[in-house]
Amino acid sequence: MLLSISGSLWKHTKPNWITENWNFCRNISAFMMKEVAREMEIKEKEIDQYAGSSGEDSDDGSNLFKAVFKKYKKRKPPPDVSDVIDVKSSSLLQSKLVFSTDEITSETTSLAERLGLIAPSEWRVYWFPDRIGLYLLPSLLRKEKSTMWMKRAFKYAEPPNITNLTLHGKDVLTDPTLLTKGLRWTTLGVEYDWNSKEYPPNGRPVPEELYQLGNLISRSLKLGDMKPDATILNYYPPKSALSPHVDKSERSAAPLISMSLGQTAIYLSGTIDLSSEPPIPIWLRNGDFLIMHGDQRLVYHAIPCIGSIPKRRGNRGSMMDEDQEHFEPPRGNDDVDQSIIDYLNSSRVNFTIRQVNPN
Ligand SMILES: O=C(O)CCC(=O)C(=O)O
């Protein structure tokens, strides 16, 4: 009571200079807060190019995808990950060998070898209930070949290729520290435009090894003679994520072939909208290949977290220390920079090989 009387007295009697200065300070602080918010928005976009792009900001409780995304993104306390599907140990999934013995040609064997893949006779494909067109081929890449592909992942980020740094006039050749600090994506071939969310009519050819990799996997799974003409590399430093999105800008019906390198991630596989059902969480590990084909090309998906999830007392489902992927320099004369090993031991890279234009 006393406070409100003195408050209203003050309102009517305070001198003009206080009001003017007060307004000035308020305007300055509003301006500064706007600037900080804008900076944060730029940073957020840099952390995650899909942030805020797919309605995941709506907070009316209907966004089931967002709730699951938030659950796994959280670190304190760490999430219970006992529901995350591990294809190799799940009893829910069906699987089969990709090739029967008589289907394996010497050409396939030598191509697989050159690309660093395990012997075709060991390729196993898993599929998911209610996800027709989603395939996972675990540990297809030989672990000792991870450094070879990681080297390429950094090489592809060099000019003239476009990365998230290009827009800021920066590149990884002039400043190699950006490889581990600011690099978030590289586009190759027909280069995706994140602003218009479109691909231009054409581009330079993709590197031969990516073409061969995409084509080999697609043919092996009998998904067609894919002619890859684009690749997006996503680089995930520790604590990074990729928000829910769909990849629907490609103009062909070819599958999307994704290869994971480095630290383990949780992959959320959703449906064509964000609200009808929660997404399925799946572990994606170093050397795993995930293929999206047919209707699965058009579903929401996301990476809420990478790396090991700290142990939580009483949470048997949590990733334990031994689940963290560990990499060593390859033996022999393969010259590998320590920064490559360090990156694999702390971060993740994902390649999605795509075909934008129809054959
Ligand atoms: O990192 C991943 O596994 C997914 C990447 C992805 O969804 C994309 O590049 O569109």
Ligand SMILES: [Fe+2]
């Ligand atoms: Fe995607």
